[in-house]
Every structure is written in structure tokens, then in C-alpha cells.
Amino acid sequence: MITTPTLLLDEQRCRTNIRSMCKKAKQQGLTLRPHFKTHQSLEIGRWFKEEGVQSITVSSLEMAQYFAAEWADITVAFPINILEIARINALASSIQLNVLIENTAAVRALEEQLQHPVGVFLKIDVGYGRTGIQPDQTGQLDELLKEVSASTKLQLIGFLAHAGHTYSCRSKAEILQVHQASMGALINLKKHYADRYPNLQLSYGDTPSCSVANNFEGLDELRPGNFVFYDLTQARIGSNTWDQIAVAMACPIVAIHEDRRELVLYGGGVHFSKDRMTGEPEGTVWGRVVRDEGSGWGNVEPGMYLRSLSQEHGIVVVPETVDFDFRVGEIVKVLPVHSCMAANAMKRYLTTDGRWIERL
């Protein structure tokens, strides 16, 4: 019985999301190296294994350590943190560990302190503007390629990019534009270096591009992560429909304000995280309520949403179209704005079949 905020996981929806992305990668002749920062769970990882996935992506060395128990090929898709050299060495001694490099300081620190070989991707900024080397900074790229390939401990693999600017898109057409430009930038780089470095691999992928696009020609691997659960943010971008979302937070009602047609849920920022969507038809939305269906859930209830979150409280607006017929102690189910952050905030999942799934 659910008594406190609980992150529900619909295993069927989740497995369908996994299968569908695996199928797309396979059809395109690409390796799928899914990003596991979203679910952070060995058990959910096994659902990918069942579909033939053999290599994964994570966003921290801590996660790499956790997943190394069952995965032998892991890319840490975050600029390598050279302060964690002890963890890097421990991992590199037992698995194929791939790291992201974008400056010579990291190359030199690794060269000095590495005890085992690691694979290296150069991080390319294809327009997101967060981090990485811009494709036209060929001076910097030349230098890094030279240093990495001269190293005995660093194995040059190729270029890696995350087109995170798809997250500001609001339609499939916009996503496809960003995708084409981002993919094009990577492919041009590969061509530019084809003579000197003929075996460079291209690793690419964010959930919006990988969900919407069907042309990945010239790339080698895809690294989407969020698609395993999807969420409201991805639905707004155009990556998924609401009914593909595989997680929902079950929250007890603790207070009822019929005068203002609002419910107070036990479910706040410590459960959902503080991600929000602005500019929705209702204004700022922190989650959307779905219809209760046994241990699972059904469609989004139009106009019923979380209008604010504090540390433990969530305030739900009840539209006039819904009978105001609620009881204290009832459970309300809410789709998260950002499933990666909500999953990270919670310690485990409860499947709609009533099974607990642990995570890191």
C-alpha cells in the first residue's frame, strides 16, 4: 500500500520505449549506447540487455562504478574529472571505460596518472553552448588529436556530441533542423580528419533527435537516455506522446481546498525536483495529473496540474470539468516535468505490478 510519495513505473511502457529505440538503432545500422543517468538502475539496465544492448553511457564515475557490476563497456559522457583518478584507474582495470576530453590539461593529467588504457572521445559543441570544442576550432582539435593518438594509455575513439539545444524546440520540424545541423557538423569533422585519422567514430544523441529523426547516416552510435521513461518536457518538445510516459508520482492528498478548487499533495521538490515548464496554456506547470487506473494510470486529466511545489507540498489545480470529489488520504498520480531529475530524487521505483526496483 502506498503511504508516501512513490515513483510508479509502468514496466510495459518502459520496455516498449526501450524496444522501439533499439529497433530504430538497429534499422539504421547504429550502435545504441543508451544513457543510464535517467533510470540509474541495474535492474532496468537488464531490460536493455534483453534487447541486445551491450554498451552504455553514464554521467558520473560513481554511476560507472555502479553499472560496472554488469556492464563491460561504459562511456562517461561528462568532461572527465581528473580529480577522480583513483576511480578512473579502478574502472579502467576491469572494463572498457571511455571518457570525454576537451582540453590538453585532462590529456596530460591522464597520461601522467593512468594505470590502464581508457577510450577517448573528443567532446564537440555542435551548438548547445554548454561545453565541448566548436567544430571550427580545428587548431585545438588538431592538438588534442595529436596528443591523444601519441599517448600509449589513451585510445582515440572519435567525436562525441550532445545536441541539447533540441530541448528548446517546440515541434518535430524544429528538432529535425537542429538534428540535421548537429549531425552535419560531426560528419564534416570526420571528413576533415579522414586522411589523418581514418577510424574516427561519431557518437551522438539526445532523446528529442533520436525519437523524432529517422536519418542518422554517417553516425556510428546513439546515446539517448530520457526516452526510457520520457516526461512532460519531452512531450512538449515533440519527442513522445503523454501515453508513452512510463513513470508517475503517486502522492497522498493531505488537504483539500474546495473554495479555490485545489488539492494539497504530499509530494514536493524533494520528490519531483524543482523542474518546471513555463508558458503552458495554464501558465507554469510542475506536473500533470493522470486518471487513476488500478495500480497504474490512464490519460492526462485535461487542466489538472501541479501549480507549485515547495519542499514537501504540491498544489494541484482541479478544473471545473472534474467533479470535486476528493478525500484526504486518496492517492493522486502525477506525470513529472523531468523524469531524470524525479528519478534521481527518489530512492526506488514501484512497478505497477507491485514490485520494488532499486537504483544507485
Added chain:
Amino acid sequence: MITTPTLLLDEQRCRTNIRSMCKKAKQQGLTLRPHFKTHQSLEIGRWFKEEGVQSITVSSLEMAQYFAAEWADITVAFPINILEIARINALASSIQLNVLIENTAAVRALEEQLQHPVGVFLKIDVGYGRTGIQPDQTGQLDELLKEVSASTKLQLIGFLAHAGHTYSCRSKAEILQVHQASMGALINLKKHYADRYPNLQLSYGDTPSCSVANNFEGLDELRPGNFVFYDLTQARIGSNTWDQIAVAMACPIVAIHEDRRELVLYGGGVHFSKDRMTGEPEGTVWGRVVRDEGSGWGNVEPGMYLRSLSQEHGIVVVPETVDFDFRVGEIVKVLPVHSCMAANAMKRYLTTDGRWIERL
């Protein structure tokens, strides 16, 4: 040695914040029942004990359970979640547990299932609009007061309010206005019921009011929480100065972008949470960088701030006034926008004296 994002705690600043609030409460003849949801740590709790604090506030029954190991009088300042009756009974069997009630459904559920007495505060909405009964809803209050005082298991204590609308203030004068109105509403209620319920206690307090105001006449206890650490949000409101902030996140530099004068830190939403401040001189701010001073930190570096956070990345803007002289692997220290949420996201604290402090 710090290798990953670490929440630093300056014990001296923290103890000064505690002492100063204890002193104010004492001078005003009030009980201080500090909210422990901010630090969530038994050890930091002991620093309050050393100043004579005997009763505390928390925001969940889970926290109450954790703190019950060392505290015998705990108020859960959240509308009671009747689904957790097992925890309520376990706690009520060993400590003085006080709960918040704002509807008869909760009274009846408790009356039916309680095995031990619990103290009851009626939650009053003094204008924040999150939850609670509005002071003019005397019909509802009459009914609840009657039901609670008729109960053998519920011990009526009084009225409790959280003037959370001080958080939208931008000056001490505004805070004082909200404070006077909120306090006044509680005091009027007490007067209104003085004949029928002569012993009603008034519990009040948010960090802005408790930090800024000096008149609490007519109230019985104060429940601020955030003041133990303070943060940038409180500083903007006017509750504290930047140098009273007792926590800072130490984050390794993982990439450097001199062309755009930015640093990429290992430190993201999973560390800071996703709270932000909009409308700052720089725009949206997710944290402010302080000057490094040995194991601790000094003043805020003007214009140097976190401009965005993703799951693990934080992007710092370096103003022209600061020499662009950074190395990958260096530590940057950042004051959080919201210390409660950052502390909740992290598993423990590292004091500037090099000692780890655990939390729930």
C-alpha cells in the same frame, strides 16, 4: 581532498546563526522550535541543544522518526498524512508528537486509529495561500476545535501558521508588513476563542520574519528553519547578508571556455537542486561564486555566478573584473540559491575543519 561536488559547512557561521536566533527568541520570551528540514542532521541538531533548544519542527514523519532518537518533542509542520498511521503510532508511543490538522477527515482518521495521544495544532493560512484554514473561516475552525477538544487522543495545543509569502518580499520593510499582518491574524484568532479555549498557543515563523522582525508579542513559539544555513534567496529577501551563509558547494572545474569567459563545473541539478533566482542584475542566477580561502571561503566575487545547471554540469560566468586564470581540476565554491534543497540533495556535509557530518 575534495574530488566530487561537496557541500561545505562553516561550523562557526552556522553556530553563530543558531546562537543569534536562540538569543532573539529568549529575549522575546518565546520558545524556539527550529525547523530541522533544512539541515536534517542529528549532529547539527546537537548544536541547538547546546543553546538550550528542547523542541523541534520537521516536515515529514520520516524526519520525525530520525530525530526521535535524540528529541522528545517534535512537531511535524505538514498537514498530517493519515496514510502513515503506523509511523504516527510508533512515534506517539515514545515522544511528544504534534501534528497539523486542517480538516475533520484527519481528526476522524486519527480518532479511529491512534493508539497514543498526539498534540494538535490547527493550521492557519495567514495569507500565503498554500494550505491551512483562513482566519475568517470560523465555522470550520469552530467545528475542528470542538472535535479535537472532545477527543481523548488528540490534545489541542493551538494555532500554527507559516507566513511563506515573506519569500516574495524584496526588502525588510515588506517582510515586516507581512509579518505584522500574519502575526495579527493569529493573535486575533486567539482573542476570538479566548473564552472557549483559554489556553491556545500560537506557533509561528518563517526565516524572513524571524530574522528581520523584533516584535513577536502575543506569540508563543517560533519555527524558522533556513536560518541555520541561510542562502542567496534569503539574502535577496533581506533575511541575511551573504557572509552569514554557512554552506557552499565545492565543485571541481572540468572544462574552461576562455573565449566566452565561462567555466564548466562538476556540480549540477542533482547537487544544487533546480532552484533559481530570476530578475537578478545578471538575469537568472543558480548560485554565486565566493573567493577561496583555505578550507573555507570569503566574500562573493561580484558578477561571478552560475548561469545554468543541468543534471551534472554547472556553467559559471567569469566577469571581466576577475583574472581568467583557472585550471582544470581546481575547486570553485558556490553559494546555493536554496540551502534546504541543496542540503537535501547531498548526502552529507564536510565542515571547513575537515570533518564529515552525516544527515538523514
